[in-house]
Structures are given as structure tokens and as C-alpha cells.
Amino acid sequence: MPVNVPRRTVISASVAGSAAVVLAACASEPEVAKTTPPSATVEDSGESLSGEVLLGLAADVPVGGGTKFKLSDELTVLVTQPRAGVFRAFSATCTHAGCIVTGVQEEQIACGCHGARFNTDSGEPESGPAQSALGKIQLEVRGAELYATI
Numbered sequence: 001m002p003v004n005v006p007r008r009t010v011i012s013a014s015v016a017g018s019a020a021v022v023l024a025a026c027a028s029e030p031e032v033a034k035t036t037p038p039s040a041t042v043e044d045s046g047e048s049l050s051g052e053v054l055l056g057l058a059a060d061v062p063v064g065g066g067t068k069f070k071l072s073d074e075l076t077v078l079v080t081q082p083r084a085g086v087f088r089a090f091s092a093t094c095t096h097a098g099c100i101v102t103g104v105q106e107e108q109i110a111c112g113c114h115g116a117r118f119n120t121d122s123g124e125p126e127s128g129p130a131q132s133a134l135g136k137i138q139l140e141v142r143g144a145e146l147y148a149t150i
């Protein structure tokens with residue numbers, strides 16, 4: 001037995017569903033968020049972080065790969081380890097159109113939205129539509145932990 005749904009409701013649901021698919025394609029990946037920032041300063045809005053932030057463990061970042069750490073809705077940090085013991089941190093926001101990069105694929109930082117690729121050591125664009133480097137973030141490895149200065 002068919003359900004009687006007003007036409008406007010169906011169209012709205014369809015548009016919302018399409019938007020969700022587009023947003024899902026550009027959204028951050030679920031592997032993130034191992035972050036608890038005990039030393040971060042949380043400002044009045046509750047959204048902004050500043051100062052030194054504990055990202056997580058260096059062991060969570062594979063050699064030749066990268067791991068994303070979501071600090072807030074506005075900031076996800078990608079930490080790479082291009083060579084054993086060498087760590088780099090970048091804003092995970094793609095400089096082309098603002099998607100969160102997918103991660104490290106085939107020794108490059110990859111953005112799944114339009115195919116930009118960045119160097120895992122410098123953050124410089126290497127192919128695709130991005131024209132500028134990912135934003136560098138100061139990173140310190142202290143013992144087994146990774147600290148970013150935001």
C-alpha cells in the first residue's frame with residue numbers, strides 16, 4: 001500500500017539526500033579523532049583552540065604515511081612521517097577548495113575532492129588543481145607524544 005507523502009516533502013528529502021552525499025565526499029575521514037587536548041586553551045566560544053595541543057601518539061603515524069587528528073569542526077591536522085623519525089604537520093584543509101584531504105596515498109597527501117596531491121615532507125602541491133601548499137603547523141615530538149602549536 002503506497003504511503004501518501006506530499007510532493008514537496010519528497011523533493012526536499014531528495015535535495016537533502018544529494019547534499020549529504022556531496023558533503024560526505026568532502027567530509028573528513030572517520031579514522032581521525034584520537035585527540036584530547038589537555039594543554040590547549042579553549043576560548044570563550046568553545047570552538048577555537050590555541051596554544052600547544054596534544055595530538056596523539058607518534059606511533060599512530062606510520063612511516064611513509066599520515067594520520068589525521070580532528071581538533072575541532074574548523075581544524076583537522078594531518079601528521080605525516082615521510083622518513084622514519086621525521087614528522088611533519090599540516091592543516092588537512094585542501095588549499096584548492098577547502099575539502100579535508102583524504103590522507104597519504106602512494107607517498108603523497110591526497111585530496112579526494114578534485115585530485116590534488118601534495119608532498120608529505122613540505123606540503124607543496126605536486127599535481128592536480130591546488131596551487132599552494134598545505135598550511136604548516138609547528139609540531140614537536142616529546143617522548144611518544146605529538147604536540148602541535150596552534
Ligand code: FES
Pocket residue numbers: 094095096097098099111112113114115116128129130
Ligand atoms: S578541494 Fe582538494 S582538490 Fe579540490
